[in-house]
């Protein structure tokens with residue numbers, strides 16, 4: 001059995017002594033390197049914000065179809081904004097299909113909404129009207145700012161712990177390209193998920209630097225057991241104050257493969273009873289590199305005996321390339337929602 005995922009007390013990031021911060025930094029980097037994941041409690045995103053945001057996301061998904069359709073995501077834009085209808089995003093394509101375009105079209109049993117930085121000029125957010133959902137935009141913008149600040153601090157902890165310039169990662173991330181993603185997983189028959197054709201979310205890595213996942217009481221998030229690739233370990237609900245931090249692909253690329261992205265999926269909760277998998281929501285912050293930044297390996301992680309294993313390209317190009325994979329074009333048209 002692999003060592004369980006640690007839950008770290010992050011209160012020292014705000015008011016800890018140098019010693020407490022160093023002890024936190026060591027365990028944080030260790031878990032991110034060993035597992036690709038770590039859980040934090042007493043982190044600085046205020047619990048009332050998290051609760052507010054959860055209430056708003058539940059309201060969002062209850063909006064009438066017409067309101068959601070008005071702000072439908074256009075997969076051709078390369079960056080997600082607005083509502084992705086059930087089945088539109090196909091995470092199976094990210095890791096599981098091995099490039100086989102003739103393979104069956106396994107689907108995701110979820111709908112989502114994505115928004116970026118407040119007032120993003122390049123990829124404007126697509127909000128429901130204020131009268132349809134009062135306060136929604138403000139709640140999301142506030143949540144965006146708190147998560148962005150936490151991620152910048154966590155990136156500085158990682159760099160310091162690696163004995164590098166503390167701003168090595170954070171200077172490449174003003175959160176201009178970061179996004180909030182919310183997911184809604186409707187109730188589904190247990191046998192549908194057990195059929196192997198449909199998943200809540202198929203195994204995947206996130207594309208940014210790190211991600212924050214705020215827990216849902218239902219459970220179902222699982223992470224790969226690296227000692228037994230292809231097998232997954234449930235991450236049980238650990239309390240409303242908990243946040244799961246995930247290493248994402250850009251961090252793996254920057255560190256030249258040294259700190260690997262954490263493969264994860266969402267399926268039925270391990271302890272569920274009965275024939276219907278309960279409804280679930282999730283709230284995620286994808287902290288991404290600024291758009292012009294190179295997401296090839298940083299020189300600090302390259303040496304004669306460790307040549308670069310990833311190509312140079314901008315974060316914007318990388319995001320567009322990865323997004324195109326899970327909105328495969330012919331399939332987007334097939335579900336009748338392509339823009």
Ligand SMILES: O=C(O)CCC(=O)C(=O)O
Nearest residue numbers: 181183213221266282284
């Ligand atoms: O729903 C969750 O717990 C995780 C969601 C996730 O992995 C994603 O949206 O990328």
Ligand SMILES: [Fe+2]
Nearest residue numbers: 204205206264
């Ligand atoms: Fe994810």
